[in-house]
Amino acid sequence: MSRDIKVISAGPSVTVQDQGRAGFLAFGLSRGGAVDRLALAEGAALLGQSDQFAALEMGGMGGEFEATVETRIALTGAPMRASIDGANLVWNASHLLPKGARLCIGAATTGSYGYLHFGGGLQGQTILGAQSAHLAAGIGQTLQAGDTLPLGPDPHVLTGQKIDTDARFDGGTVRIVPSLQTEFFAPAEISRFEATTFTRDTRGNRMGVRILPDGCGFKTSAGLSVLSEIIVSGDVQVTGDGTPFVLLSECQTTGGYPRIGSVLPMDLPRVAQARAGATLRFQFVTLAEAVAAERREAGRRKGLRGSVHPMIRNPHDIGDLLSYQLISGATAGDDLERDPP
Amino acid sequence: MLDAQDTPWPILKTAGFDGFLVSFADALSEPANRAALAFRDAVTQANLAGVQETSTSLVSTYVRFDPLAVDHDAMRAALQALVATQDWFRAALPQGRKLWRVPTVFDPAYAPQLDEAAQAAGLSRAEAIASISRARVRVQTIGFAPGMPYLGELPEVWDIPRQTALTAQTPAGGLCVAIRQLVLFPVATPTGWRHIGQTAFRLFRPETDAPFVLRAGDEVMFTQTTPEAFANMQTDPDGGAVSEPAT
Numbered sequence: 001m002s003r004d005i006k007v008i009s010a011g012p013s014v015t016v017q018d019q020g021r022a023g024f025l026a027f028g029l030s031r032g033g034a035v036d037r038l039a040l041a042e043g044a045a046l047l048g049q050s051d052q053f054a055a056l057e058m059g060g061m062g063g064e065f066e067a068t069v070e071t072r073i074a075l076t077g078a079p080m081r082a083s084i085d086g087a088n089l090v091w092n093a094s095h096l097l098p099k100g101a102r103l104c105i106g107a108a109t110t111g112s113y114g115y116l117h118f119g120g121g122l123q124g125q126t127i128l129g130a131q132s133a134h135l136a137a138g139i140g141q142t143l144q145a146g147d148t149l150p151l152g153p154d155p156h157v158l159t160g161q162k163i164d165t166d167a168r169f170d171g172g173t174v175r176i177v178p179s180l181q182t183e184f185f186a187p188a189e190i191s192r193f194e195a196t197t198f199t200r201d202t203r204g205n206r207m208g209v210r211i212l213p214d215g216c217g218f219k220t221s222a223g224l225s226v227l228s229e230i231i232v233s234g235d236v237q238v239t240g241d242g243t244p245f246v247l248l249s250e251c252q253t254t255g256g257y258p259r260i261g262s263v264l265p266m267d268l269p270r271v272a273q274a275r276a277g278a279t280l281r282f283q284f285v286t287l288a289e290a291v292a293a294e295r296r297e298a299g300r301r302k303g304l305r306g307s308v309h310p311m312i313r314n315p316h317d318i319g320d321l322l323s324y325q326l327i328s329g330a331t332a333g334d335d336l337e338r339d340p341p
Numbered sequence: 342m343l344d345a346q347d348t349p350w351p352i353l354k355t356a357g358f359d360g361f362l363v364s365f366a367d368a369l370s371e372p373a374n375r376a377a378l379a380f381r382d383a384v385t386q387a388n389l390a391g392v393q394e395t396s397t398s399l400v401s402t403y404v405r406f407d408p409l410a411v412d413h414d415a416m417r418a419a420l421q422a423l424v425a426t427q428d429w430f431r432a433a434l435p436q437g438r439k440l441w442r443v444p445t446v447f448d449p450a451y452a453p454q455l456d457e458a459a460q461a462a463g464l465s466r467a468e469a470i471a472s473i474s475r476a477r478v479r480v481q482t483i484g485f486a487p488g489m490p491y492l493g494e495l496p497e498v499w500d501i502p503r504q505t506a507l508t509a510q511t512p513a514g515g516l517c518v519a520i521r522q523l524v525l526f527p528v529a530t531p532t533g534w535r536h537i538g539q540t541a542f543r544l545f546r547p548e549t550d551a552p553f554v555l556r557a558g559d560e561v562m563f564t565q566t567t568p569e570a571f572a573n574m575q576t577d578p579d580g581g582a583v584s585e586p587a588t
Contacts, residue, residue: 022393022394023393023394024487024553025394025396025403025405026381026394026395026396026397026483026556026557027483027487027488027552027553027556028483028484028485028486028487028488028489029487029488127547127548128547128552137486137487137545137547138487138528138545138547139547177355177357177358178355179354179355179356179357180354180356180362227367227368227369227398227399227400228398228399228484229362229398229401230356230360230362230396230398230401230403232356232357232359232360232405234357234358235357252484252485253396253484253485254398254482254484254485262356262357262358264358265358265359287355287358287408287413288413290358290408291408291409291412291413294358294408294409295409298409
């Protein structure tokens, strides 16, 4: 029988996301994809499958879901209140969703975007090589009650795993490299930018987030005369009134506002996940430092499956212990070694 | 005349963590736009190690690469070597470009700001239609929305500013003008450009094998058609547009 997820209800910003579509910049289409790519990697590690699989990205809150067959799930990104048939679920962990059971995912307790992954991954319509919704481009749409999401085959059975994660949900310091128009800002303005504490504004979405300085805005010599130029995600664009926006995965492909610098790809989830009111600071690093940091991070992500470990649960915390099929967690023991399909 | 010895252009800069931008000017000009298109073509042909994607903006070529595979110094050196191979301002445009003839209706019901734009350009309505529909403009860049072209350069009389206020919604297929350029919208959008004609040309077709119709460097003519003929073109994704190799 087909393996499907039924959407009983969905929050306003739940979309299918994967690594996005790279390579269409020349056609005016930004890459898109999950705003927190690390969360995709973590979900893939928990389920022992490819990080190219599509998952659900849940902005602010999740929804209610049912599976037509027993399905493995994993929860990563911004922690949200989650339960299966009323039993609370641990975040950053994998679980078994029994056939017909009700998975409820509520509001984020911290951060902005939670991710719901499925064993075998979502297998919906592929457009231009990806399943990602790109709302700004008119590709795909937000999830609606009544939607049915087909799943791919899942050769694995292991659940009850937990992953140690980088906390990145409450703002903090992110690294930034000089970029196209950094030199239009006087050195004193650059220093002030680094010394400033920014508050994530309520205005923000998958295209970008506005960040409010604790002092006055940032001035450039170029002002508004900058010719429209290529934009890449991570760029920190300073608008006419001196307020910066950090551009995220669904940003426009060109823009005429000067950019003071560009956030390292590995630090971008920290910006995307900061919720309104969280504070952010920026620290300039050289390109050489950025490459070294990204190289270390790429290595760490490759070994992410090594930071997955069985959940240790106190039986006293399990209200319905007797209803658990404790044996169903047994595996051939090589799940994590097997190559993803 | 632009000579490599007495101009600082092109300028090479890093763009973000994993990109380089080769800029040929700091303002839009025909030679700089041609140079950017030609240089992008050359980067593609050169098949440089580590390059993952290329694109052009109005006057620059963008190159995205993998800095973990090829470091910034090596990428910069490879691009500089390519820059030095010729005078890009005199380079030929890339091969394989198309000339599109796009039927456009200029009647008032479909072109609500044509009179206003004509007035700003100092032309009568008939002169404005003749000028726009005779112009052979090039796709200078694609951006803002998927498949959306910026086209130029129009005759000097069309050096008219954008409106100070935005039009709340211009329909998909709307042809708009400002600063000697035309834009054609793939989706309905608010804009500061004046709406002077309407086409049924679908620029972005995500559900098909050829989702993007126009490429930077293609040429376009907006040929005048009647509202009656236009009505019949609505069901054709090309909206009656035809293409031939640009020469």
